[in-house]
Amino acid sequence: xxxxxxxxxxxxxxxxxxxxxxxxxxxxxxxxxxxxxxxxxxxxxxxxxxxxxxxxxxxxxxxxxxxxxxxxxxxxxxxxxxxxxxxxxxxxxxxxxxxxxxxxxxxxxxxxxxxxxxxxxxxxxxxxxxxxxxxxxxxxxxxxxxxxxxxxxxxxxxxxxxxxxxxxxxxxxxxxxxxxxxxxxxxxxxxxxxxxxxxxxxxxxxxxxxxxxxxxxxxxxxxxxxxxxxxxxxxxxxxxxxxxxxxxxxxxxxxxxxxxxxxxxxxxxxxxxxxxxxxxxxxxxxxxxxxxxxxxxxxxxxxxxxxxxxxxxxxxxxxxxxxxxxxxxxxxxxxxxxxxxxxxxxxxxxxxxxxxxxxxxxxxxxxxxxxxxxxxxxxxxxxxxxxxxxxxxxxxxxxxxxxxxxxxxxxxxxxxxxxxxxxxxxxxxxxxxxxxxxxxxxxxxxxxxxxxxxxxxxxxxxxxxxxxxxxxxxxxxxxxxxxxxxxxxxxxxxxxxxxxxxxxxxxxxxxxxxxxxxxxxxxxxxxxxxxxxxxxxxxxxxxxxxxxxxxxxxxxxxxxxxxxxxxxxxxxx
RNA sequence: CGGGAUGUAGCGCAGCUUGGUUAGCGCGCAGCGUUCGGGACGCUGAGGCCGGGGGUUCAAAUCCCCCCAUCCCGACCA
Numbered sequence: 001x002x003x004x005x006x007x008x009x010x011x012x013x014x015x016x017x018x019x020x021x022x023x024x025x026x027x028x029x030x031x032x033x034x035x036x037x038x039x040x041x042x043x044x045x046x047x048x049x050x051x052x053x054x055x056x057x058x059x060x061x062x063x064x065x066x067x068x069x070x071x072x073x074x075x076x077x078x079x080x081x082x083x084x085x086x087x088x089x090x091x092x093x094x095x096x097x098x099x100x101x102x103x104x105x106x107x108x109x110x111x112x113x114x115x116x117x118x119x120x121x122x123x124x125x126x127x128x129x130x131x132x133x134x135x136x137x138x139x140x141x142x143x144x145x146x147x148x149x150x151x152x153x154x155x156x157x158x159x160x161x162x163x164x165x166x167x168x169x170x171x172x173x174x175x176x177x178x179x180x181x182x183x184x185x186x187x188x189x190x191x192x193x194x195x196x197x198x199x200x201x202x203x204x205x206x207x208x209x210x211x212x213x214x215x216x217x218x219x220x221x222x223x224x225x226x227x228x229x230x231x232x233x234x235x236x237x238x239x240x241x242x243x244x245x246x247x248x249x250x251x252x253x254x255x256x257x258x259x260x261x262x263x264x265x266x267x268x269x270x271x272x273x274x275x276x277x278x279x280x281x282x283x284x285x286x287x288x289x290x291x292x293x294x295x296x297x298x299x300x301x302x303x304x305x306x307x308x309x310x311x312x313x314x315x316x317x318x319x320x321x322x323x324x325x326x327x328x329x330x331x332x333x334x335x336x337x338x339x340x341x342x343x344x345x346x347x348x349x350x351x352x353x354x355x356x357x358x359x360x361x362x363x364x365x366x367x368x369x370x371x372x373x374x375x376x377x378x379x380x381x382x383x384x385x386x387x388x389x390x391x392x393x394x395x396x397x398x399x400x401x402x403x404x405x406x407x408x409x410x411x412x413x414x415x416x417x418x419x420x421x422x423x424x425x426x427x428x429x430x431x432x433x434x435x436x437x438x439x440x441x442x443x444x445x446x447x448x449x450x451x452x453x454x455x456x457x458x459x460x461x462x463x464x465x466x467x468x469x470x471x472x473x474x475x476x477x478x479x480x481x482x483x484x485x486x487x488x489x490x491x492x493x494x495x496x497x498x499x500x501x502x503x504x505x506x507x508x509x510x511x512x513x514x515x516x517x518x519x520x521x522x523x524x525x526x527x528x529x530x531x532x533x534x535x536x537x538x539x540x541x542x543x544x545x546x547x548x549x550x551x552x553x554x555x556x557x558x559x560x561x562x563x564x565x566x567x568x569x570x571x572x573x
Numbered sequence: 574c575g576g577g578a579u580g581u582a583g584c585g586c587a588g589c590u591u592g593g594u595u596a597g598c599g600c601g602c603a604g605c606g607u608u609c610g611g612g613a614c615g616c617u618g619a620g621g622c623c624g625g626g627g628g629u630u631c632a633a634a635u636c637c638c639c640c641c642a643u644c645c646c647g648a649c650c651a
Contacts, residue, residue: 009583011583011584011585011601012584012585012600012601012612013584013585013599013600013601014584014585015584015585016579016584016585016586016644017579017643017644018644019644019645034643036642036643037642037643037644092649092650108650109651138651140649140650140651142649142650143574143648143649143650144645144646144647144648144649146644146645150651151649151650151651155651156651157651158651159651209651210651218650408651409650409651410651411651412650412651444651445651446650446651447651448651449651450651478610480609480610481609481610483609484609512609512612513608513609513610513611513612513613514609514610514611515609515610515611515612515613516611516612516613517610517611517612518610518611518612519611519612520612522611531610533609533610534610535610543610
């Protein structure tokens with residue numbers, strides 16, 4: 001491709017609307033343009049990269065035996081009403097009516113449609129197992145679109161749905177998808193972690209998320225450096241780090257003492273005011289359920305409550321009791337477990353299990369208790385793990401200290417079970433002639449998100465550094481001066497050779513200064529750069545630069561073919 | 574939806590406090606010339622409903638009201 005005939009509108013200055021590097025680089029390198037909040041046009045270069053990512057995904061999916069199809073974007077409400085998600089999905093769904101007033105939506109996901117398809121055409125165990133996928137646009141009216149392609153309202157996703165007659169087959173496909181997703185990210189060349197995750201709105205039994213590691217990722221991960229344990233921050237299991245030395249011996253309980261702590265309501269203030277370490281304080285957090293019953297959870301002052309864990313433990317929907325109807329009569333900021341109202345159940349996090357002589361709120365405005373001890377001073381209904389991990393916590397498998405990382409969720413696989421097949425009637429006759437609902441799984445991977453995530457992980461201060469797997473071109477051929485006939489001829493010849501070899505080459509034949517070409521080249525991030533300039537005039541040499549590490553070599557112009565072949569072999573594609 | 578901010582040429586911004594000629598600057602864009610290995614230089618030029626509507630005023634980019642859009646921080650997600 002000749003640069004002069006292509007369309008790569010690069011930007012010299014950083015657009016003000018972008019906070020994240022990948023977003024800024026997407027705009028600057030001329031990959032996308034925003035059309036509305038969370039809605040983007042893909043320009044030729046961005047489109048080319050998307051197609052490369054799609055192809056890798058398609059190949060890896062096909063290898064597993066999955067079958068590609070295409071489902072409609074516009075979906076009728078009746079299927080969603082059947083699955084009970086028409087209301088459940090809420091304002092996140094883009095809705096529309098046809099001329100007859102019938103309700104439709106722009107598909108945010110496609111469980112309903114494939115399951116309906118299965119209902120129509122899967123009749124027998126002989127039709128199973130089957131795994132159907134598509135690469136398609138999705139619409140979600142996100143509460144807050146963010147960071148360009150990373151959280152868009154219209155985005156491209158590969159989604160697969162498996163139908164099986166039994167759990168074993170279903171697990172088998174789940175495993176295959178797990179491997180395929182790992183394979184996709186490996187082949188693209190991204191560093192990632194697979195993490196146990198929550199199932200969210202899609203529902204189902206268990207699930208894994210595929211996280212592309214990036215400093216500015218939105219997801220907090222907890223990873224063990226020594227074994228392969230890694231988990232979503234909120235979902236993580238871990239062993240609490242040792243309590244520090246000041247939490248004394250249970251035998252040396254001191255006399256409980258009330259201290260005056262005027263206007264000291266936060267943990268930080270308390271630490272300063274009492275001049276004691278933060279884990280000598282026990283905080284008491286109040287939660288309420290739907291029936292307005294209040295629960296108190298105690299945990300170490302340096303820890304954060306994980307409501308999800310409490311909800312699971314109690315099997316209840318809970319929220320922080322912020323509403324005045326709950327807090328009236330309680331001294332907010334001074335709540336504690338000693339002499340608490342009988343109606344409030346107290347649960348304690350294991351982080352305070354061996355603590356003694358700690359500080360808690362005195363249930364009286366402007367007062368705390370010192371030297372509080374369990375079980376002398378209060379009762380606990382139950383103990384459990386209710387906190388998020390903190391620095392120093394240990395791996396539950398091998399005991400190594402856990403590391404905290406950030407990532408971008410690129411893919412998510414779910415075991416759905418019969419949730420949709422039962423509601424939408426995806427049934428089949430099994431080997432005994434009995435009617436059964438299909439066991440389903442669903443597997444999503446964000447195509448446009450991977451594009452952005454790759455930039456987020458692979459860039460430097462000059463621009464993008466594409467891995468050759470998804471780079472829009474393999475070679476950027478630059479001639480430093482197109483008005484020099486000798487250079488121009490040489491460049492034209494090299495271009496010709498590369499084109500004939502089938503190498504994807506972007507030939508910068510623009511009549512602009514060399515500096516501009518170099519800057520654009522860095523920005524766009526094509527893996528290899530061939531420069532035809534003074535070295536050529538001096539001795540028929542071409543400068544070769546690798547974008548990734550900025551290293552250079554020079555080769556003889558006659559050696560181009562061999563060089564390319566070597567490179568392709570080294571990178572095996 | 575709550576909190577914070579912004580909207581002036583394709584991009585980045587100044588002007589607004591204290592209303593007053595034809596609304597500026599840098600980059601980019603077009604033409605010509607000189608340059609040519611890291612965003613060169615000179616000259617000439619095109620490009621604006623100052624986000625929209627309403628109001629105050631002799632006079633509004635500037636003051637007031639309403640609306641819209643966009644971005645950032647929180648709960649959702651590939």
